Amino acid sequence: MLLRLTLALSAALLFARAGQAETVTSFTLDNGLDVVVIEDHRAPVVVQMIWYRAGAADEAPGKSGVAHFLEHLMFKGTEKIPPNAFSQMIEAQGGDDNAFTSWDYTAYFQRIAADRLDLVMEMEADRMRNLRMTEDDVTTERQVILEERAQRIDTDPGALMGEQLRAAQYLNHRYGIPIIGWRQEMEALSHDDALAWYSRYYAPNNAILVIAGDVTPDQVRTLAEKYYGPIQPSDGIGPRIRPQEPPQLAERRLTFSDDRVSNPYVYRTYLAPERDPGDQKEAAALTILAALLGGDGQTSHLARALQFDTQIAVYTEAHYDGGSIDDGTFGLIVVPAPGVALAVAEAALDKALADFVENGPDPAAFERIKTQIRASEIYARDDVHGLARTYGEELAIGLSIQDIQDWDDILGAVTIEEVRAAAAGVLDPSQSVTGWLVNPDPDAAAPLPASDATAPALEETTE
Amino acid sequence: MMPFLRRAVLALPLVLAAVTLAALPARADLAIQEVKSPGGITAWLVEDHNIPFVSLEILFKGGTSLDAPGKRGATYLMAALLEEGTGDLDSQGFAEARDALAASFSFSASTDTLAVSARMLTENRDQAADLLHRALVAPRFDQAALDRVREQVLTGLRSDEKDPGTIAARSFDRLAFGDHPYATPGEGTLDSVAALSRDDILAAHQGAMALDRIYVSAAGDITAAELSALLDRLFDGLPATGAAMPEPAPWNLSPGVTVEDFPSPQSVVYFGHRGIPRDDPDFFAAYILNEAMGGGRFSARLMREVREKRGLTYGIGSYLVPMDHAELYLGQFSASNDKVAEAIGVVRTEWARVAAEGLSEAELAEIKTYLTGSYPLRFSGNGPIADILVGMQMQDLPIDYAVTRNEKVMAVTMADIRRVAARIFLPDQLQFVVVGQPSGL
Numbered sequence: 001m002l003l004r005l006t007l008a009l010s011a012a013l014l015f016a017r018a019g020q021a022e023t024v025t026s027f028t029l030d031n032g033l034d035v036v037v038i039e040d041h042r043a044p045v046v047v048q049m050i051w052y053r054a055g056a057a058d059e060a061p062g063k064s065g066v067a068h069f070l071e072h073l074m075f076k077g078t079e080k081i082p083p084n085a086f087s088q089m090i091e092a093q094g095g096d097d098n099a100f101t102s103w104d105y106t107a108y109f110q111r112i113a114a115d116r117l118d119l120v121m122e123m124e125a126d127r128m129r130n131l132r133m134t135e136d137d138v139t140t141e142r143q144v145i146l147e148e149r150a151q152r153i154d155t156d157p158g159a160l161m162g163e164q165l166r167a168a169q170y171l172n173h174r175y176g177i178p179i180i181g182w183r184q185e186m187e188a189l190s191h192d193d194a195l196a197w198y199s200r201y202y203a204p205n206n207a208i209l210v211i212a213g214d215v216t217p218d219q220v221r222t223l224a225e226k227y228y229g230p231i232q233p234s235d236g237i238g239p240r241i242r243p244q245e246p247p248q249l250a251e252r253r254l255t256f257s258d259d260r261v262s263n264p265y266v267y268r269t270y271l272a273p274e275r276d277p278g279d280q281k282e283a284a285a286l287t288i289l290a291a292l293l294g295g296d297g298q299t300s301h302l303a304r305a306l307q308f309d310t311q312i313a314v315y316t317e318a319h320y321d322g323g324s325i326d327d328g329t330f331g332l333i334v335v336p337a338p339g340v341a342l343a344v345a346e347a348a349l350d351k352a353l354a355d356f357v358e359n360g361p362d363p364a365a366f367e368r369i370k371t372q373i374r375a376s377e378i379y380a381r382d383d384v385h386g387l388a389r390t391y392g393e394e395l396a397i398g399l400s401i402q403d404i405q406d407w408d409d410i411l412g413a414v415t416i417e418e419v420r421a422a423a424a425g426v427l428d429p430s431q432s433v434t435g436w437l438v439n440p441d442p443d444a445a446a447p448l449p450a451s452d453a454t455a456p457a458l459e460e461t462t463e
Numbered sequence: 464m465m466p467f468l469r470r471a472v473l474a475l476p477l478v479l480a481a482v483t484l485a486a487l488p489a490r491a492d493l494a495i496q497e498v499k500s501p502g503g504i505t506a507w508l509v510e511d512h513n514i515p516f517v518s519l520e521i522l523f524k525g526g527t528s529l530d531a532p533g534k535r536g537a538t539y540l541m542a543a544l545l546e547e548g549t550g551d552l553d554s555q556g557f558a559e560a561r562d563a564l565a566a567s568f569s570f571s572a573s574t575d576t577l578a579v580s581a582r583m584l585t586e587n588r589d590q591a592a593d594l595l596h597r598a599l600v601a602p603r604f605d606q607a608a609l610d611r612v613r614e615q616v617l618t619g620l621r622s623d624e625k626d627p628g629t630i631a632a633r634s635f636d637r638l639a640f641g642d643h644p645y646a647t648p649g650e651g652t653l654d655s656v657a658a659l660s661r662d663d664i665l666a667a668h669q670g671a672m673a674l675d676r677i678y679v680s681a682a683g684d685i686t687a688a689e690l691s692a693l694l695d696r697l698f699d700g701l702p703a704t705g706a707a708m709p710e711p712a713p714w715n716l717s718p719g720v721t722v723e724d725f726p727s728p729q730s731v732v733y734f735g736h737r738g739i740p741r742d743d744p745d746f747f748a749a750y751i752l753n754e755a756m757g758g759g760r761f762s763a764r765l766m767r768e769v770r771e772k773r774g775l776t777y778g779i780g781s782y783l784v785p786m787d788h789a790e791l792y793l794g795q796f797s798a799s800n801d802k803v804a805e806a807i808g809v810v811r812t813e814w815a816r817v818a819a820e821g822l823s824e825a826e827l828a829e830i831k832t833y834l835t836g837s838y839p840l841r842f843s844g845n846g847p848i849a850d851i852l853v854g855m856q857m858q859d860l861p862i863d864y865a866v867t868r869n870e871k872v873m874a875v876t877m878a879d880i881r882r883v884a885a886r887i888f889l890p891d892q893l894q895f896v897v898v899g900q901p902s903g904l
Contacts, residue, residue: 087760124578145777150797315618385843
């Protein structure tokens with residue numbers, strides 16, 4: 001039975017709607033495949049995304065990187081699709097495609113003319129169960145992921161510190177292990193490792209199909225039953241229970257030193273609750289907290305305290321990542337002005353945080369954030385690919401369509417006091433890791449500024 | 464393209480697809496209107512009243528290349544300061560006013576353009592446009608804001624000095640462009656940015672943001688009459704003329720390999736030689752050839768040979784870069800230090816092969832199908848549409864270009880491909896800038 005849902009938007013009373021809000025439909029095939037259809041008939045284009053509920057945090061010890069490795073190998077071919085021809089066949093139909101892996105999911109997508117949906121569905125369904133990869137494929141592609149690691153991580157001191165920091169943040173959960181994998185484990189990933197991962201997790205009862213664009217639910221249902229319907233479910237799919245974090249009782253600190261660092265900075269994360277099915281209130285308060293603390297370069301609390309009222313920093317940022325199955329993180333970054341020591345910058349950060357926890361947000365700033373939340377629903381409708389990604393990602397971490405559609409209302413209902421309380425709760429030093437990124441050569445640090453106008457007000461932060 | 468012999472198992476034969484896709488309109492209802500304001504501003508508009516907001520794109524031709532001698536970075540810093548206050552609003556007052564309207568404005572200067580992007584809700588469009596007008600015409604350029612944003616630019620420049628990709632790109636430009644502005648970064652240098660004064664910023668504003676170099680487009684919930692009125696309000700007060708455009712850039716790049724030592728397990732490589740102007744009659748053939756060589760697709764030759772077959776890199780691409788005062792043909796990749804030499808050898812081989820042989824008929828057909836089929840995918844919302852429209856205007860393309868563009872792609876023949884391949888692929892002209900600690904080079 002088709003369950004037809006229209007997005008319930010909190011902005012409905014505040015904004016004149018065009019009467020054509022996007023329509024979201026969902027159903028489940030007999031073999032367990034969840035299907036979501038997001039209609040947008042403005043252009044004859046369609047996006048297919050398939051999301052597998054399997055990511056880096058589901059890997060076995062010693063096999064880090066296998067989820068991402070398999071993502072690469074999925075482009076190798078099947079009985080029907082010749083070696084390395086998957087993308088070529090999409091491109092030859094005027095489409096493009098790609099894939100990505102996270103801790104909680106692996107996703108594949110194609111964008112193509114709406115009348116080509118039939119083709120990409122057949123191809124995606126085919127490689128769900130019929131992947132063919134040779135030993136040569138595995139050997140060559142392993143070189144590619146090692147080059148990818150070198151390019152994204154090993155050549156970037158900030159990324160290297162990020163890995164170390166995350167590993168220190170999670171004492172027990174596999175969120176502490178990089179998605180791309182530790183190099184020595186990547187080097188040892190075999191054909192059998194990739195095949196075992198694929199056989200276990202790539203199945204209709206472990207996947208979410210999102211189709212967005214110029215299609216109707218009836219068209220999608222017909223095609224989905226034709227191509228995905230015959231695929232047998234896997235019996236290796238269970239609840240996603242991972243090792244959980246113990247109580248975190250000790251503040252952790254680390255210093256990462258590298259010749260290639262030009263601008264030292266302080267990066268701190270705290271363990272933070274994630275969005276839970278049916279219970280997203282605290283995550284909503286944390287989302288607004290991040291926006292108020294460090295979401296805007298001019299008006300956020302940290303920008304005011306560290307960049308305007310004093311010139312301690314050239315850049316500040318706060319972010320919250322609660323889109324996960326288990327505990328997420330709340331992060332803060334301060335890049336000090338030239339000549340300002342990291343200790344001074346960190347002390348100024350702590351002072352600004354204490355001030356926020358004690359006094360709560362500025363009510364006017366809070367109101368502006370609420371206005372922006374309402375407007376973001378309007379802007380979001382312009383990007384159907386983005387909507388498809390939102391639905392896929394949030395379903396893949398276990399939220400329901402109702403949870404996804406309630407999110408804007410829950411954000412809108414957050415109170416000032418709830419934001420203050422969320423700050424007091426999450427900014428707990430014993431659940432934090434603080435990283436300093438430094439250059440070992442003291443002369444390599446940024447010089448003192450030339451003009452007096454930019455001289456940092458050191459006195460204000462050392463009291 | 465032998466693999467396609469096996470495609471018969473799939474639902475749609477390629478040949479049929481090629482025919483239907485070539486006939487696909489760029490967008491079902493894409494109708495571009497030319498709007499002329501009473502004050503003489505011309506804009507292109509795609510009306511779409513489905514979602515209650517409008518995307519606006521404004522380009523000023525010139526960009527950072529207009530920097531006066533000794534003032535490198537002035538235009539870049541000036542653009543970054545446009546959101547730092549106007550009239551009675553200081554930096555934070557401006558940001559608060561913008562956020563209270565839930566509007567978004569971005570200002571940025573690049574090599575040949577200064578770009579302004581705006582999104583405004585229908586319900587408060589007049590107020591948002593008024594705020595944007597004040598930022599464009601009467602920015603405060605407060606000394607405190609100038610000093611604060613200058614520090615951010617300098618922080619970026621110091622990062623660039625330790626970033627191998629940026630080092631490679633900058634070296635390439637320095638080797639190619641002599642004393643032209645293109646030879647140095649538009650953000651300026653540590654010394655030039657440190658020396659910029661408020662007067663320099665004011666001069667850059669007058670020089671870069673003038674009515675004689677403006678291009679405007681809009682897409683979304685606005686009528687032609689509404690846009691026409693908005694245009695005159697938005698730009699009222701800008702000077703009629705600005706700074707003189709730069710001269711054509713000299714070309715000093717010689718072939719070879721330039722290694723810059725950088726402590727890293729992987730090297731970043733920039734390579735290339737001269738390119739082809741955007742208005743050259745051979746541009747479409749060149750565009751197809753580059754798509755075959757190093758376009759963004761996994762099946763492009765460089766991706767196939769360097770990544771898929773040999774595992775030497777995570778990604779490799781090449782790009783035709785027609786700028787206003789010079790043309791480049793550029794490529795880029797990263798590879799482990801012990802593999803760079805082999806990867807460079809593969810690039811040279813492919814470059815020489817296409818120069819000598821052109822493309823196969825199957826390859827040409829496949830790329831035409833891709834280019835014509837993927838073109839409509841770009842028109843995926845108000846923001847992207849406005850962006851494409853303003854780019855078309857600045858390139859002096861006709862208003863029906865979106866409709867005729869696919870025909871021009873389809874009209875390229877095998878003879879064109881062979882002739883233009885020999886013209887644009889110049890294997891003995893290639894310069895490779897390698898930043899890292901490569902072995903065997």
